[in-house]
Amino acid sequence: MEVSTAVFYLITLVTVVSAGMVALSRNIIYSAFSLLGTFMGVAGIYIFLGADFVAAVQLLIYVGGILVLILFAVMLTHRITDVKITNRAAGRIPALLVVAVFVVLLIQTVKETPWLKAKQVVYTATTATIGDAFLYDYLLPFELASIVLLGAMIGAVVLSRKEIKE
């Protein structure tokens, strides 16, 4: 077995196991930290797919931004002195049934479809192509994205501030 294949299996294992921890762990702090493994693993998968820029963005935004935000929210919404940090789950068996049927269907479909074989894989830096595409073909969505982010930021500030009653 080649080294790259072994690395691929390792990354897949890390991704799936830590996603399982997110879904099943009883402690929400453990869930939040397992999310780190999932995000890192997904970044590794992007690198295998030759998407270096997307992998870097994944690390910067998910690990550096969203995960920190989630950890802050966990810390702010639990009394830290309260030892029991619960992460209650309900209705596990029906949910498991639905999800199991769903995943079996999905995997069966993926396996039975005759997908194209990969071309000769050439790994080149994608940053320049993506930058060009953002400033030519996708200029309007790109600018809209900035407005969406601005709106989300203002909305978050408005939502989380304390209301001062006269």
Next chain:
Amino acid sequence: MSPNELSSYLIIGAILFSLGMFTVLTRRNAISVLMGVELILNSANINYVAFSHFSSGNSAGQIYAIFVIMLAAAEAAVGLAIVLAIFQLFHSIDVEAAQSLKE
């Protein structure tokens, strides 16, 4: 399962999606539900990048993945702000505790 097959990436995406859906369906903690949503978005992104890599060779799939990451950031910011507002109002982030829109 091998790194040179499209189906292995799609299967990873399917597993991540199902775990995310399981999280969303079973958790009663609002932050955990948001974590499940992040898993689902990640699985969709894997599919985008995989199809982009194996089919056309242009970077449209990667650009869509970046847009999804951007929307996930916006969603996390607004979602967690709502969770904090719910916590201030109900002193709990159990999604079953928040049944009314105003106190």
